[in-house]
Amino acid sequence: MPMTFIDIERQKSWRISLLFLFLTALYFVFAFVVVQLVVCFIPGFSVMHGSFLVVEDPKYLAAIGFSALFIASVHFLTSGLIAARQVVEQVGAKDPDPEDGIHRQLMNISEEIQITSGRSKRIRCMVIPTLSANALAVTDLKGEAVIAITEGLLSRLTRPQIEAVMAHEAYHVLSGDCLETSLATSFFGMYASALDRLRSGLAEEPRVLPIAVVFWVLVKFATAVNMFISREREYRADAGAVRITRNPLALAEALDIIGRRWSGAGLISDGLEMLCISSPRISEHDESEGWWDDLMSTHPPIKKRIDILLGMAHVSASVLTKRETAKPPAAESAEPLHYALDPDNVWLGPFSIAELATFPWFSPQTWICSVAGGKAERAAGLPGLGGAFTGLSPGTEAQQGGVNCPTCRRPLAWASYEKTTIYRCMFCRGTLVDNDKLQRILARNEDECSERIISLVRAVTADNQRSLAIRKLRQLDRRKEPLTLCPKCGRPMFRTFYSYAYLVEIDKCGICGVTWFDPDELEMLRCIIENRITPRIDEPTMF
Amino acid sequence: MAGLTLIAAIALFSLWMVFIYNRLVRLRNDVGSAWSQIDVQLKRRHDLIPNLVAAVKGYMDFERDALERVVSARAAAAAAVGIHEKAVSESRLTRAIDGLFMVMENYPVLKSSENVMQLQEELVSTENRIAFARQFYNDLVANLRTKIEVFPDNIIASFFSFRGAEYFSAGEEDKALPSAGLGTRSND
Numbered sequence A: 001m002p003m004t005f006i007d008i009e010r011q012k013s014w015r016i017s018l019l020f021l022f023l024t025a026l027y028f029v030f031a032f033v034v035v036q037l038v039v040c041f042i043p044g045f046s047v048m049h050g051s052f053l054v055v056e057d058p059k060y061l062a063a064i065g066f067s068a069l070f071i072a073s074v075h076f077l078t079s080g081l082i083a084a085r086q087v088v089e090q091v092g093a094k095d096p097d098p099e100d101g102i103h104r105q106l107m108n109i110s111e112e113i114q115i116t117s118g119r120s121k122r123i124r125c126m127v128i129p130t131l132s133a134n135a136l137a138v139t140d141l142k143g144e145a146v147i148a149i150t151e152g153l154l155s156r157l158t159r160p161q162i163e164a165v166m167a168h169e170a171y172h173v174l175s176g177d178c179l180e181t182s183l184a185t186s187f188f189g190m191y192a193s194a195l196d197r198l199r200s201g202l203a204e205e206p207r208v209l210p211i212a213v214v215f216w217v218l219v220k221f222a223t224a225v226n227m228f229i230s231r232e233r234e235y236r237a238d239a240g241a242v243r244i245t246r247n248p249l250a251l252a253e254a255l256d257i258i259g260r261r262w263s264g265a266g267l268i269s270d271g272l273e274m275l276c277i278s279s280p281r282i283s284e285h286d287e288s289e290g291w292w293d294d295l296m297s298t299h300p301p302i303k304k305r306i307d308i309l310l311g312m313a314h315v316s317a318s319v320l321t322k323r324e325t326a327k328p329p330a331a332e333s334a335e336p337l338h339y340a341l342d343p344d345n346v347w348l349g350p351f352s353i354a355e356l357a358t359f360p361w362f363s364p365q366t367w368i369c370s371v372a373g374g375k376a377e378r379a380a381g382l383p384g385l386g387g388a389f390t391g392l393s394p395g396t397e398a399q400q401g402g403v404n405c406p407t408c409r410r411p412l413a414w415a416s417y418e419k420t421t422i423y424r425c426m427f428c429r430g431t432l433v434d435n436d437k438l439q440r441i442l443a444r445n446e447d448e449c450s451e452r453i454i455s456l457v458r459a460v461t462a463d464n465q466r467s468l469a470i471r472k473l474r475q476l477d478r479r480k481e482p483l484t485l486c487p488k489c490g491r492p493m494f495r496t497f498y499s500y501a502y503l504v505e506i507d508k509c510g511i512c513g514v515t516w517f518d519p520d521e522l523e524m525l526r527c528i529i530e531n532r533i534t535p536r537i538d539e540p541t542m543f
Numbered sequence B: 001m002a003g004l005t006l007i008a009a010i011a012l013f014s015l016w017m018v019f020i021y022n023r024l025v026r027l028r029n030d031v032g033s034a035w036s037q038i039d040v041q042l043k044r045r046h047d048l049i050p051n052l053v054a055a056v057k058g059y060m061d062f063e064r065d066a067l068e069r070v071v072s073a074r075a076a077a078a079a080a081v082g083i084h085e086k087a088v089s090e091s092r093l094t095r096a097i098d099g100l101f102m103v104m105e106n107y108p109v110l111k112s113s114e115n116v117m118q119l120q121e122e123l124v125s126t127e128n129r130i131a132f133a134r135q136f137y138n139d140l141v142a143n144l145r146t147k148i149e150v151f152p153d154n155i156i157a158s159f160f161s162f163r164g165a166e167y168f169s170a171g172e173e174d175k176a177l178p179s180a181g182l183g184t185r186s187n188d
Helices: A005-010 A015-041 A045-049 A058-091 A101-116 A151-156 A159-175 A177-202 A210-228 A232-245 A248-260 A270-275 A291-296 A302-313 A318-325 A353-357 A435-443 A451-473 A521-531 B002-057 B061-079 B083-104 B114-149 B153-159
Strands: A123-128 A135-139 A145-150 A338-341 A347-351 A367-370 A400-404 A411-417 A420-424 A431-433 A494-497 A505-508 A515-517
Touching (some): A015 A058, A015 A177, A058 A135, A058 A145, A058 A177, A058 A270, A101 A123, A101 A151, A101 A159, A101 A420, A101 B114, A123 A151, A135 A159, A135 A177, A145 A151, A145 A159, A151 A248, A151 A435, A159 A248, A177 A270, A232 A302, A248 A302, A302 A318, A420 A435, A435 A521, A505 A521, A515 A521, B002 B061, B002 B083, B002 B153, B061 B083, B083 B114, B114 B153
Antiparallel strands (some): A135 A145, A338 A367, A420 A431, A431 A515, A494 A505, A505 A515
């Protein structure tokens, strides 16, 4: 075992040359078959050479050999040099947003992990905007290394767990095994995604395209390369991560969370599975053992990985199930209580900040008075109360975002919500969210849904489901409504449901991609996704 | 012929000496740069602490003890010279900060202050960076010490008076005390 990560980094992997040989052999066989077929159709060739087989002529063999070597070298270099960029583009990974609390934490963790290797290798961390839970590492011949982690995973893990996942991926990069998987992926794995796209394109009119056949063959080769990729490297990376963070339990918990969730099947294509921390493909080989499963699968059973890590931490598996069921601790009694003046000018209370936040009339302008005494003041004036506005801090004049509310025309203020920044109208409490931030907000569940929002969701979705069903049955178009204008570009936004599974109406701008949520709509959408609420028509509405 | 063999042997011996000497120098420089990494992070922590203390002071008037412990530990750590003294004082500072974080948990109102949360995140990150930088430094020191002590490298090392660097660790008296971590790493 090398002493430091500098030593590991200096080691060259001989498997890379093996991959190159494999590629050359592949092209050789391919060229040979093509030449042989062409020769068979040339009249008089056998008369000239006395045989149909080109094998018997060293001239042809040498020519085929050189061209195979040349094509393999070109393929090796072009794929190898752009592997990281290609994968990043394919999964749609983006740089972390420094203004976002959770992304800032990720950037910090990435810096921390790089210190372990004495900053011998620069690793970029990126975020994949999807709700699935997975992470991947990719590197290329230029030395560019990227660790990408999905928004869904980021929002579900605690800091030590993210550290453990990053350390696992960083170990892949530092130990050099990431380079061979990245190259294998870029040689063949890319075709798997191209095939996926072709398949979805052909779904409407099924026919056989010659290019699809070529891609299919290449995908089969990718499966063959998977056989070379040993399952052992995941065990090694787990051990390496523990060596970096000295926290086996955090990695076991992270793997447990990844194992229980959607790890990106359908989104992260089959060709990229060997780069991921857990295989997104659902296969019977992944969770079983034996020489055949070892050969066919790129990842070891996640349960076995967790067991090994728990063994290192000297704890039993029941720790994980206990943590799963354990509720977060209730708010401490040290929290200050306040009386609040309701819209009918009646003092109510005392309430904690969280309780106050559940009142629909509670706003930064509400008069409140502390139980401990003191004079009444506006809610916005108290330190620490900012977060009470369903996770929002009221923006000050200086923090105004420079755009106006599409309904009441007042300037929108920057506000912090689920650790990212959004525009909020402090008057009507509507919210404007940029496209890239919407996925983050939906993936995170820092704040619990209030009872009021849950009731509202049930009523509104049932209502929307009913009106949608009636419209469909009567074959009516959408009802005509005055369109809201986009606060950013001024063009009309279209009013639509977020999706047919999540029946919350939103206003979306097709040009600049921003979404406008009327009051409570964003909270409702989050609540539906978090609590998996399905609309029920037979349920009586609350109205 | 004998002369030629002698010359060849001397040439080989000098080559070997050069090789060992260069390797030792490289290791010593690696250790030096790893130490500077720790120093940068310690400085960063010293700079962050006053900001955090100022940010939470208003909310935590009843917890003067915890705050004062952090402030005095920081002052002691900033004044420390020498690797061992630094390690001991920094370890005390880590424990004081952990204690402060623990007390902060009792004030949910702090969680809604973005400034405090951001400072806390920065400080937790710096704690981790220090821990990782120390791991890296100690690994390199172990490497250098091994090289200096194994035969035959020890001949060259003693000839050019190479000395093994000191480990960055708090020593036995501090290890006995438990350290409470809240999302932070404990001492290794």
